[in-house]
Amino acid sequence: MAVAELKRKVRTTANKTTLARVGHTDNRWYVVDASGKTLGRLATEIATRLMGKHKPIYTPTVDVGDFIVVLNTSKVKVTGRKLAQREYDYYTYYTSGRRVKPMQDVLQKHPNLVMRMAVKRMLPKTKMGVQMLSKLKCYSGGEHPHAAQRPETLSL
Numbered sequence: 001m002a003v004a005e006l007k008r009k010v011r012t013t014a015n016k017t018t019l020a021r022v023g024h025t026d027n028r029w030y031v032v033d034a035s036g037k038t039l040g041r042l043a044t045e046i047a048t049r050l051m052g053k054h055k056p057i058y059t060p061t062v063d064v065g066d067f068i069v070v071l072n073t074s075k076v077k078v079t080g081r082k083l084a085q086r087e088y089d090y091y092t093y094y095t096s097g098r099r100v101k102p103m104q105d106v107l108q109k110h111p112n113l114v115m116r117m118a119v120k121r122m123l124p125k126t127k128m129g130v131q132m133l134s135k136l137k138c139y140s141g142g143e144h145p146h147a148a149q150r151p152e153t154l155s156l
Contacts, residue, residue, distance in 0.1 A: 020059040025052075027135075029067045029151035031144070035075035037156070039118055045156045046070065047122035050132045063128055067135045069151055074111035074140040078103070088117065112138035 030049065034042055048054055052064035086103040107114050115138050123129040137146065 018057065020057045020062045020064050022062055025057070025062065025064045027064075027066055029069065029146065029149040030154035031069045031071060031151045032154050032156055033071050033142075034115065035072040036077055039076050039078050039114065042070075042076070042156060043115065043118035043122060046136065047119050049154075050119070050123065050135055061128075063131055065132055065135060067137070067146075067149070067151070068154075069137045069139070069144050069146055070115055071139050071142050071144060073115045073138050074107070076107075076111070076115065078107075083107070088113075111140045 032042070032046065046068050049068055050065040052058050052066070055064055057064055083104040084102060087100045088103065088106050089098060089100045091098050103114065116133070116136065119136055120129075120133050123132050137144065
């Protein structure tokens with residue numbers, strides 16, 4: 001009998017961890033100004049917020065992250081010689097269809113893509129990672145259409 005009582009006590013003391021459930025999370029909206037910020041350091045903070053690792057209720061199997069609106073992605077700062085050396089490639093699915101563009105060209109034409117790719121590569125490579133990335137909204141200017149969600153300013 002003493003062993004059964006001991007097992008009962010262990011079960012009750014071990015099950016005190018609270019886990020988030022799907023649909024019962026509090027997702028908030030934040031606005032981040034990227035002008036003058038370093039790309040990699042900003043991307044790590046955004047990825048952490050999208051995953052929800054900053055919350056005490058973080059659960060790896062549930063998406064508990066927040067929505068992030070990034071403004072002024074065209075004014076993001078890149079250190080070192082990354083503008084000339086870093087390359088973005090894609091494949092056209094034709095023979096010899098690999099295309100390579102330097103970061104400088106991509107940043108001029110599609111500044112949102114640079115921020116989005118930096119954050120995407122820091123998220124999990126699963127279906128939940130795709131869901132987390134859909135909560136990232138990038139804009140090259142200083143305005144956004146998400147005023148109805150009443151986003152809070154986040155200083156990183």
